[in-house]
Amino acid sequence: MTKERMEQLREQIDEINFKILDLMNERGYLAKEIGVLKKAQGINRYDPVRERKMLDRLIQHNDGPFDNGTIEHIFKEIFKASLELQEIDDHKTLLVSRENKNENTVVRVKGVRIGDEQPQFIFGPCSVESYEQTRAVAKRMKEKGLKLFRGGAFKPRTSPYDFQGLGWEGLKILKEIGEEFNLAIVSEIVHPSHIEKALEYVDVIQIGARNMQNFELLKEAGRVKKPVLLKRGMSATIEEFMLAAEYIVSKGNEEIILCERGIRTYERATRNTLDITSVPILKKETHLPVIVDVTHSTGRRDLLLPASKAALAIGADGIMAEVHPDPAVALSDARQQMDLDQFDSFFEQLISNERN
Numbered sequence: 001m002t003k004e005r006m007e008q009l010r011e012q013i014d015e016i017n018f019k020i021l022d023l024m025n026e027r028g029y030l031a032k033e034i035g036v037l038k039k040a041q042g043i044n045r046y047d048p049v050r051e052r053k054m055l056d057r058l059i060q061h062n063d064g065p066f067d068n069g070t071i072e073h074i075f076k077e078i079f080k081a082s083l084e085l086q087e088i089d090d091h092k093t094l095l096v097s098r099e100n101k102n103e104n105t106v107v108r109v110k111g112v113r114i115g116d117e118q119p120q121f122i123f124g125p126c127s128v129e130s131y132e133q134t135r136a137v138a139k140r141m142k143e144k145g146l147k148l149f150r151g152g153a154f155k156p157r158t159s160p161y162d163f164q165g166l167g168w169e170g171l172k173i174l175k176e177i178g179e180e181f182n183l184a185i186v187s188e189i190v191h192p193s194h195i196e197k198a199l200e201y202v203d204v205i206q207i208g209a210r211n212m213q214n215f216e217l218l219k220e221a222g223r224v225k226k227p228v229l230l231k232r233g234m235s236a237t238i239e240e241f242m243l244a245a246e247y248i249v250s251k252g253n254e255e256i257i258l259c260e261r262g263i264r265t266y267e268r269a270t271r272n273t274l275d276i277t278s279v280p281i282l283k284k285e286t287h288l289p290v291i292v293d294v295t296h297s298t299g300r301r302d303l304l305l306p307a308s309k310a311a312l313a314i315g316a317d318g319i320m321a322e323v324h325p326d327p328a329v330a331l332s333d334a335r336q337q338m339d340l341d342q343f344d345s346f347f348e349q350l351i352s353n354e355r356n
């Protein structure tokens, strides 16, 4: 008997649930329409006076069993949800979003396809210090059949007294070495007025973490036909990172590679905290390729291999890491770059892991 009664009651609740659902959605459509009218009249959508009046009237009619506080709470949630509905309508779909374009963007650089099935690798010294130093790394990369070579010529450094890079001289070295070994050159550009001239030297324009919100630089990079490697700012949220990429795409350049390079947190065991889950989030939310810079995120040679494996396992399209013939005497990032032998063993282990 009690069992039957319980079933009856549950059936009634189920029916009421559907009624509430229909009424909620009917209410939602009305709120959306009000939202459109408010927008046209330039009125603020959030109306606390109206909300207060509605709550007062509801409380006057409330015969229980729910107490007034509970009723207020439930309806406040409904108002909040309606407000969100009104805002979604106004939310422009980003060009970088999956919603806007479902298929993956594949960035092509000298025959290498970034964002396609195969993971890709970008290696090279932190800074171009000399022709010999740069060439030694490029030669080792060429022997491994690697194609994407990084090297910093313009170096935005925290301290003005640290090595600032060789500038145009560094880009000349990179170009020469790129031609000798048929490597694609990835190098950072820091000034909007340098973009045009840099096209002669680089195959990929890198925009560094410190410049992720240099909007004039982003716009200029958006105006040219050259792939851009955009690094996540050190304190940037994923949304801010996506909006930075949007600046570039909105000017006409869709050839963007996003690069997770760690964010600043309270943790000091690593140089930055590698936000590994940003990779699948960015892959889900955008159509752009995503790579991970294991050197700047970890700042530790001993973590380069596990961090790279983790990045590929979680869906990264590639890895970036720094290699120097003699890291101990490097002019920047001496503690985190691999020497050539370490590079051999790192790469060997990484690709054998990929094969298995």
Ligand SMILES: O=C(O)C(=O)C[C@]1(C(=O)O)C=C[C@@H](O)C=C1
Pocket: 031, 034, 035, 045, 046, 047, 048, 050, 051, 078, 079, 080, 082, 083
């Ligand atoms: O009545 C309005 O002005 C609405 O926009 C609708 C509504 C609601 O859901 O009831 C939504 C948000 C406002 O803060 C107040 C009320």
